[in-house]
Amino acid sequence: MRPVDELILPDDVGYTENHEWARKDGSAMVAGITDYAQEELGDIVYVELPEIGQSFEKGAEFGTVESVKAVAELYMPVAGEIAGTNPELENRPDLVNEDPYGRGWLVMIRPADPGEMQSLMDKATYYNLLKGL
């Protein structure tokens, strides 16, 4: 495991306690799992994502990422409707390991309340949470 100081924690995303991230993209949000989460899980071999158009509450399980070690649930960072899923992951689930905040994104969400983005942790708060683990 890389030390927390070496983990990539971008400034332009919000973080959750379940180690998901979300980034504003116009009126929608893009979400994925953090560098910490992918490192903890190890090689990701399968990603199970919801149907486009499904709606979930904040914190609801919307899919799973499966690594060689475990099957981990994915939780909605904000309430909303799934507006898109990453089509590349079917053949390249390892993109989640390789580029968790970029090509390894999981879903695009149309938030029920655009203001809910403010409820996510900023980088400093998430960093402190990781330090405490």
Place this chain on the structure above:
Amino acid sequence: MSPEPKQTPLFQRHRQLGANFSVFGGYRMPLWYRSGAKTEHLAVICRAGLFDTSHMAALRVSGPEALGLLQQCCTRDLERCFGRDKRPLMPGGTAYGAYLNESGGVIDDTLIYQLAHQDYLSVVNAGQGALVSDHLRTAAGNSRLDVTDLTDQMGKLDLQGPASVAILIKTLENPGNVLEGLSFFSFKVDPELFPGSQTRVRLGENIPLMLSRSGYTGEMGFELFVRPQDLTTAWDYLLAAGQKEELISCGLAARDSLRTGAGLPLSHQDIGDWPFIHHPWHIALPFSPDGTGFTKQFIGSRALLDPDRHFYTCAFVGYDLRKITVSETAPPQVLDSAGKSVGIVLTCVTDMAIGRDSGGRVYSVRSPGKPQGFEPRGLCCGFLRLDRPPETGELVSLNDGRRKVKAELTRDIRPDRSAGWDINRIIEEFS
């Protein structure tokens, strides 16, 4: 609170190699390194991987009644176990078996290495040394023998994979002599580690070894026992020498998926506190030729022959790589075609080197007859414990409460494994 985990002498090396750690058997051990568990798993099947297995416990059982004690405690009949013709175990030979309690439940499994007449090394799982040595000493009573725990005096590396032979040819002082006649489940030891021995077995810059053709991956490979002070030198030397063969360090995650695909049990998970019978590891039991009884009595044997509270352990292989989560507190259920619960899941992992063709046949990346362009994504596989006898080929559903996975009961999981191959065949294929 559990005590602070122990480390092996290679801990700093593992850190330098970017290991992701987990605690196993009381030791902080690498789960995988930077290359990741999938690459490590495939490396052992196609090339070579190096594992730190120094966390395993080793007991020496020696004295005039050592064989008698092992015959009383181990499920293997050491007087009828070696080779196809069931010869007695001899110095230089190795045998797999288990130690049971009176109820037939597994205390631990073991590999027994016969060092000399009435002198044996029993390697058991990490953290189990004290438990097993207590068991052996109790059973020994006043017998004339010693049980010595050598765990902290032993370093151990497993060099596994078909290219391990080529790497040893480069790194052993006298490879011709050492590898000559080193059949599957046999070993040679340097006189400096065991004075009775005749063959010099040295690695690189004069590191005395016990070299055993064994391992727990199902692939061609070797266990290297060294003194703890030589462990880091041996590790570095092998990794450097194996660069051309693309040797990489491998962690416990790859070890677990490799051993599962090879159909090998993990103690305290696939075998445990239930009668050690009706499982795929019948080689570990001393069945009489007609299969109705045993060739010897041993602790637990009576319970094994009493059919009252038996379970049936068998292997399974799935249809894609998706796993279910095995939790000890709420074990996933096995459902038959009618949806009735018939048992529990003991192990469920993904063997990333296997896949099915369009007809459903399982191939490995190294299967000679694999379909053209075959690129497996892996299949979930593992072991189930059923309440009734399994039928090979039967389809079941595994349910962990969140996910259901279809699986086929099978005799074997990953085909075309190299563990038992002739060394010369490997040399030909890899030179």
